[in-house]
Amino acid sequence: MTPTEVASADKYLTFSLGSELYGLEILRVSEIVGMLPVTRVPRLPEYVAGVVNLRGRIIPVVDIRLAFGLADASITERTCIIVVSVTREGGTMTTLGIIVDEVSDVLSLPDEAIEATPEFGTEVDTSFIKGVGRADERVVLLLDIDRVLSGAQLSVVEAAARAGSAREVEGEE
Amino acid sequence: MAGRSDRRPKKRSDGDAPAASRHHQAIFDAAAEALILFDPGEPESVAELVTRMEAVAELFGEVPSDHPASVALACARRIADGDMVALSTIEKAYAAALTLAERLGEESQSGTPDPKTMPLADDIELLRDFGTRASEHLDDADEQLLVLEADPASAAAIDAVFRTFHTIKGMAGFLALDEISAFAHDAESLLADARRDGTRVGPDTVQSLFSAVDRMRELVANATGVGEPASTGAVSPSSARGDVAPAAGHAMSATPAKADAPASSSQTPASVREGTVRVEEGRLDGLLDTIGEMVIAESMVSAALRTGVDQHSIAVHLDRLDKITRELQQMATSLRMVPLRATFRRMGRLVRDVAHKSGKPVEFVVTGEDTELDKEVVDRIADPLVHALRNAVDHGIETAEERAAAGKPTTGRVELRAYHAGGAIHIEVVDDGRGLDPERILARARECGLVGADTVPDERAILDLVFEAGFSTAQTVTDVSGRGVGMDVVRRTVDELRGRIELDSVPGKGTTLSVRLPITLAIIDGMVARVGEERYVIPTLAIERSVRPTVDQVATVQGSGEMLVTDDGLVPIVRLHRLFGTEGAETDPTNAVIVITSDSGTRAGIMVCELLGQQQTVIKPLGEGLPPQRGITGGAIMPDGRVGLILDAPGLVRLARDAGALVGRGPHTKGRDDDTD
Numbered sequence: 001m002t003p004t005e006v007a008s009a010d011k012y013l014t015f016s017l018g019s020e021l022y023g024l025e026i027l028r029v030s031e032i033v034g035m036l037p038v039t040r041v042p043r044l045p046e047y048v049a050g051v052v053n054l055r056g057r058i059i060p061v062v063d064i065r066l067a068f069g070l071a072d073a074s075i076t077e078r079t080c081i082i083v084v085s086v087t088r089e090g091g092t093m094t095t096l097g098i099i100v101d102e103v104s105d106v107l108s109l110p111d112e113a114i115e116a117t118p119e120f121g122t123e124v125d126t127s128f129i130k131g132v133g134r135a136d137e138r139v140v141l142l143l144d145i146d147r148v149l150s151g152a153q154l155s156v157v158e159a160a161a162r163a164g165s166a167r168e169v170e171g172e173e
Numbered sequence: 174m175a176g177r178s179d180r181r182p183k184k185r186s187d188g189d190a191p192a193a194s195r196h197h198q199a200i201f202d203a204a205a206e207a208l209i210l211f212d213p214g215e216p217e218s219v220a221e222l223v224t225r226m227e228a229v230a231e232l233f234g235e236v237p238s239d240h241p242a243s244v245a246l247a248c249a250r251r252i253a254d255g256d257m258v259a260l261s262t263i264e265k266a267y268a269a270a271l272t273l274a275e276r277l278g279e280e281s282q283s284g285t286p287d288p289k290t291m292p293l294a295d296d297i298e299l300l301r302d303f304g305t306r307a308s309e310h311l312d313d314a315d316e317q318l319l320v321l322e323a324d325p326a327s328a329a330a331i332d333a334v335f336r337t338f339h340t341i342k343g344m345a346g347f348l349a350l351d352e353i354s355a356f357a358h359d360a361e362s363l364l365a366d367a368r369r370d371g372t373r374v375g376p377d378t379v380q381s382l383f384s385a386v387d388r389m390r391e392l393v394a395n396a397t398g399v400g401e402p403a404s405t406g407a408v409s410p411s412s413a414r415g416d417v418a419p420a421a422g423h424a425m426s427a428t429p430a431k432a433d434a435p436a437s438s439s440q441t442p443a444s445v446r447e448g449t450v451r452v453e454e455g456r457l458d459g460l461l462d463t464i465g466e467m468v469i470a471e472s473m474v475s476a477a478l479r480t481g482v483d484q485h486s487i488a489v490h491l492d493r494l495d496k497i498t499r500e501l502q503q504m505a506t507s508l509r510m511v512p513l514r515a516t517f518r519r520m521g522r523l524v525r526d527v528a529h530k531s532g533k534p535v536e537f538v539v540t541g542e543d544t545e546l547d548k549e550v551v552d553r554i555a556d557p558l559v560h561a562l563r564n565a566v567d568h569g570i571e572t573a574e575e576r577a578a579a580g581k582p583t584t585g586r587v588e589l590r591a592y593h594a595g596g597a598i599h600i601e602v603v604d605d606g607r608g609l610d611p612e613r614i615l616a617r618a619r620e621c622g623l624v625g626a627d628t629v630p631d632e633r634a635i636l637d638l639v640f641e642a643g644f645s646t647a648q649t650v651t652d653v654s655g656r657g658v659g660m661d662v663v664r665r666t667v668d669e670l671r672g673r674i675e676l677d678s679v680p681g682k683g684t685t686l687s688v689r690l691p692i693t694l695a696i697i698d699g700m701v702a703r704v705g706e707e708r709y710v711i712p713t714l715a716i717e718r719s720v721r722p723t724v725d726q727v728a729t730v731q732g733s734g735e736m737l738v739t740d741d742g743l744v745p746i747v748r749l750h751r752l753f754g755t756e757g758a759e760t761d762p763t764n765a766v767i768v769i770t771s772d773s774g775t776r777a778g779i780m781v782c783e784l785l786g787q788q789q790t791v792i793k794p795l796g797e798g799l800p801p802q803r804g805i806t807g808g809a810i811m812p813d814g815r816v817g818l819i820l821d822a823p824g825l826v827r828l829a830r831d832a833g834a835l836v837g838r839g840p841h842t843k844g845r846d847d848d849t850d
Contacts, residue, residue, distance in 0.1 A: 039816040040707065041795065041802060042753030051795055051808055051816045058808040058816055060796045094796060 010110050012133065014140055015082065015100040017065055018073065022100075023107065023133055023140040028084045030095065032103055035079045036061075049099060054083065061097035064143075067128060078102040087146045096145075107140065109133040114142065204229045204245075205347065223249045245269035303344050304397030305449075310337040311393070312515065314386050315522040318379060322525070325373040334382060335364045341389065353392045360385040383522075450548050452508050460504045463497060470494045506693045510545040513591050513600075516555045517542040520562055520589055527566040534573060534584040535566055541591035546598050547693045550670050554600065554690070557663040561602040561686050562589065564660075569606030569684050579681065581605070596698065597672075597714060602686045609678040611635045631742075636676045640664040668823065670694070671712065671806070673771075689714070699790050699809065699819060702768065702781035704749045705758035710790055710809050710819045711768055711779065719768040719784060727762045737767055737778040744769055746778045747829045749820075752804070758782055770822035777826040788812075792819060804828045 012023035036052040038061055044050075047067035051058050061081055065073060073079075081097040114131045130144035204225035207218070226249040248269065314337040321330040342357035363381060367374045474490045517539050528535035546554075570576075570585035577583050588603040611632055618624045618638045630638070640660050667674045672690035691697060691714060699710035700719075720726075720737070728736045728743070736743040746767060750758030759765040759782045767778040790809035795802065795818075804825040811817045 037815045039808070039818065041799065041805070041818065042755070043802065044799065048799070051799075053810050053814055053816050056793075056810060058793045058795055058810075060799045096796070 010108055012107050012109050014105060014107055015103045017101050018070055021138055021140050023142045026106060028145055029082055030085055031083045033081050035075055052097060059095050059097050061099055063099045073101055084145055107135045109135060200228045300397045303348055304393055307341050307393045310340055311386050311390050312518050313337055316518055318382055319521050319525055321374055322379050331364055331367050335361060335368055350396050356392060450509060456507055463501050463504055467497045470497055509547050511548045511551050512543050512545050513551055514542040516551055520558060523559060524562055524566055524587055527563050531567055533570050535570055536584050536586045538588045544591040544593055544598060549694055550690055553666055557666045560659050560663050565602055565604040569604035571607050598690045598692055600688045605683040608680040608682055608684050614638055696789055696791055699788055701785040701788050703783050703785055704781050705755040707755055708817050710817050715770045715822045717769040717771045719766050721766055722762050724763055744776045744778045746780055747825050748780045752829055775823050775826050777822055
């Protein structure tokens, strides 16, 4: 690791979704851009909002609220897209945008300040959360960004989406 | 020769060598490069060689005329003087250069490795260069051998073939690829008598030379990783002599030969592939010039904006910028364009081999080999062409006796042609053979369960059956006199290249396989359609026409979805809004527009709200993070900066079919029999 990487390794970019505070490893974040017009891509899990044009490049964006089962929020001028690089199965890197309500700040969270994700029972899907950090009085849910679009996740939802659309079409007949 | 200087062989670990020796090494390397790159046909390269050799000779100062340095220089000069007996001269030059290399190695001992123990072959760049050049030379040899076969006394062809092996021998010797150089030497000696005495080259010798070319390809590919030994192996089965193996096996084996090509799906059309494209200097210069123009135009626009001149002049500048941008786009596209020549050239050999094996005299005519296409398309179309040509000769053309009996000339004719028409590239394989027998195809298709016992497809639909995956079985080759050998693979490749494929046949007269391909993979012409609030791009190439149906034209087949009744058959309607779950879309077909697409024989009516107009779009992948989307080829940046999705018509039909929205697998199941559209 370069000195910069060592220094940034325990830094997290935090953002809010509703009243909750989430964190992302800063090394994964490539940029933060304002909200862009999103084109919906049919037949994808609901939490994949669609694709956006990031300076001529098309990247998928995830509405992380929907992935977490939070209520849909309206888009404000504070809404933005955090562009992150994620590792896919097989080790290839890809770029992905995450829609968040508001970006707050960068926190330093040493390993000892991070706890494992508590069990909430089956009601709550915690597979996207890799730990809970504590900074001052606040609790930061640390995102496991690789899992948000991981192949395993997608193939399950994809199958669901396919079955769903088949039903829908049949239903209309 | 400009632009090649960067390919200079890397100096071999000269870190510890004395400065003088390093200097020598540099001179020697330059000479070696000139030796490798020079081509007797290019005066420039010959001049370069002489210069380099002079520099080498200078190194050694006053030396006797039999010193290798003097010999090398003398040889170079003779080549420059146009001494075309020069084959032996070139050989001498190489030999002299090798001796020199050894001497240099001895002289600069400390730290500089001896060329023997540290062959140049370790230099990947040099090796690849050798591989590329050797492959080209071998393609040449194939072509010349065909000439030689037709005219066994052709001195020009004999010389050309000889030179191929000779050049390879020299290059390989220099790179210390001993096996290749020894083999080239043996191959060369096959022609020695003919060259010396001007005698005719016997058919056996020609055959051996063909085999030698194949073997050499393998050797080169193994040594350098350049070239496709497997593919050529399929083209010319192992011995190329005698063995009349069932063609099917080889045709099939030609498919995996392209294993090095990534299984690029239609998802990532513009994905960057490993490989190089040779670009004419002129094109590159043109590109740079235009970029210069663009920079100027851009600064004019900003200057105009800053100084606040009138709207009109800004508009003029912008107009100019717009024109330049379009020009740039065209030029950038042209950088990836290569002529079909190299691919077509290999086909001559293929047809010859297949014709030989099946014992049919076949005349092979190639036209339009200068037609240019995107490099990826050119690379990937080679295998389908191999299939098609093999089929044409093997199954299409009758034996000489059959032809005579049918009152045709005994020599069959197979034509491979390419041309540019209607914004697309057409490649056709035409034979004057027996044509396809619809009855037998249908019977076979029924056997394979592709067509129900009661269904009677029209003739066109029957021909299309040949492209079905289940149709090609080993049995087919012997049972049906038609094609069916891996034709599904052919269609899949053409599909992936966003092209179209069609088969036409007149029994007793011949068969034509036409492939229509987009000129480039990066840009498509598209029709922008609106569905609800969303916009989609439909590739123009796939569109037949669009209609606003009347009530009578929409037929609902009980339990099997909707059909559009057209003059040429029923077309299944795909309700895009239903398939994609779009809200706010028009649901009444009589108020909507139905775009009839036809792709690889599958027709579909895509129902959209309205058509917004035509647009050229750059295809971009939707991001690797998303799974492949059925029915969607990729994304396009629309003029307003949003992303539009590009529809894949055949994919949509399959999607709709799987979703149960369509029934009936053939689009023509109820078409008229005389329909030939």
